[in-house]
Amino acid sequence: MTISPARIHLIAAARPNFMKVAPLWHALSAAPDFAPVLIHTGQHYDANMSDAIFADLRLPAPDHHLGVGSGSHAEQTGRVMIAYEKVAMAERPDWLIVVGDVNSTAACTLAAAKLGVPTVHLEAGLRSRDRAMPEELNRLVTDVLADVLWTPSPDADDNLLAEGIPAERITRVGNIMMDSFELVRPAIAAADEPGRLGVAVGGYGVVTLHRPSNVDDPAQLARLVDALLAAQRRLPLVFPVHPRTAQRLAAGGHDVRLRDAGVILAEPAPYIRFMSLVMNAAAVITDSGGIQEETTYLGIPCLTLRENTERPITISEGTSRLVNAGTLIAALETALGQPRSERKRPDLWDGCTAARCLDDLRIRMSGKARAAA
Structure with missing residues (x-):
């Protein structure tokens, strides 16, 4: 008797999700016992944050595009639940895999749980202990359901166990x-994004800002811009600007201040150019x-403009340091x-995670089949 490959729904929603989904999609597609179905919720709809990154990571056009777009957290979450439920009911998957901590992650997990679809969360167990962060709420909801x-690291295992999650899950x-x-390391190594922007290799810093706590409060944004202007005097800065951040900078006249000081304000870059x-x-x-x-992973100093991080291993074993506007220059x-x-590098940060995911999924599927028999 021929056994049909397991249908796996893979959810992609925002820029960080695309990078997490790509290795899984490639590994699942190469395996005869799996049939991946790529679903783009449309939470990030800017071409540089979506289409170009799909191309960089050699991902095909999504099998389903839910077209959710922007909106409040409740609007996005609700629209994703409604849209994904329709897909899951019409084309019931054997498993759903969600990644990261965006609104679509929690929304699809909730919809699948109500339909009884087995769900896997990749990058589970990360905790900032800050419920003012929307992502923290998404992590908690997703991991419960x-x-x-x-998980990516021992601290994530410990967090889940402390919350009462059974070890076998x-x-x-x-x-x-x-x-x-x-x-795509060869393509990254071959790309010359510093040269395209006119900066010397090893002679500049990269800036990214997008969190509401940093960019939505005008006073906080002004403080950060002042700190970046001081940093620019020490090290030329390149700032690929998130669309929301660009709006906030323009509203306060900060884009002009940064440009006048020599900071390069660039468009959001696709994955290969950005990693170059x-x-x-x-x-x-x-x-x-x-x-x-x-x-x-690359051994590059990272100054993280946050009060906390859900990735403490990047501090204890990595290059990240938590800073604020007042401590940035000294750091x-x-x-x-x-x-x-x-x-x-932290254990299992080795480029072989997708293979371990497939191995675990096969073990769990065979165990489920034995239990059913």
Whole structure:
């Protein structure tokens, strides 16, 4: 008797999701026992944040595009639940895999749970302990409802166990972001984004800002811009600007201030060009979660403009340091004054996470089949 391959729904919603989904899609597609179905919720709809990144990561056009677009957290979450439920009911998957911590992650998990679709959360167990962060609420909801929790690090395992999650639902698979980097490393190495922007390799810093706590409060944004202007006097900065951040900067006249000081305000870059920029930087200033991981993998100093991080391993074993507007310059001076040395990467951050995910899924599917028999 021929056994049909397991239909796996893969949810992609926002820029960080695309990098996490790509290695899984490639691994699932190459395996005869799986049939991946790629679903783009449309939470990020800017071409540089979606279409171009799909092309960089050699992802096909999505099988389904839900076209959710922007809106409040409730609007996005509700629209994704309604749209994904229709897809799951019409084309019931054997498994759903969600990644990260965006609104679409929690929404699809909730819809699947109500339909009885087994769900896996990749990058489970991360905690900032800050419920003012929308992403923290998405993590908590997703991890409670998901059937299988794939974690990137020991602290994530500990968080889940402390919250009462049974150990048998948890498998540490490592960090999928490293798989994405290795997937296209030759293209990243060949790209010359610093040259395109007119900056010297190793002679500039990269800035990314997008979190509401940093960009939506005019006073906080002004403080950060002042800090960036001071940093620019120490190290030329390249700032690929998130669309929401661009609106906030323009509203306060800060874009003019930054340009006049020599900061390069660039469009959001596709994955290969952006990682070419990061890979050749002297330091990175960011409030992103994923970039803390990528800089740790590459050994590049990362100054994280946040009060907390859900990725503490990037501090204890990596290159990230939590800073604020007042401490940024001193931290930058310290980072630039230290010789770059080879750092031990966290365990299982090795580019082989997707393979471990498939191995675990096969074990769980065979166990479920035995239980049913």
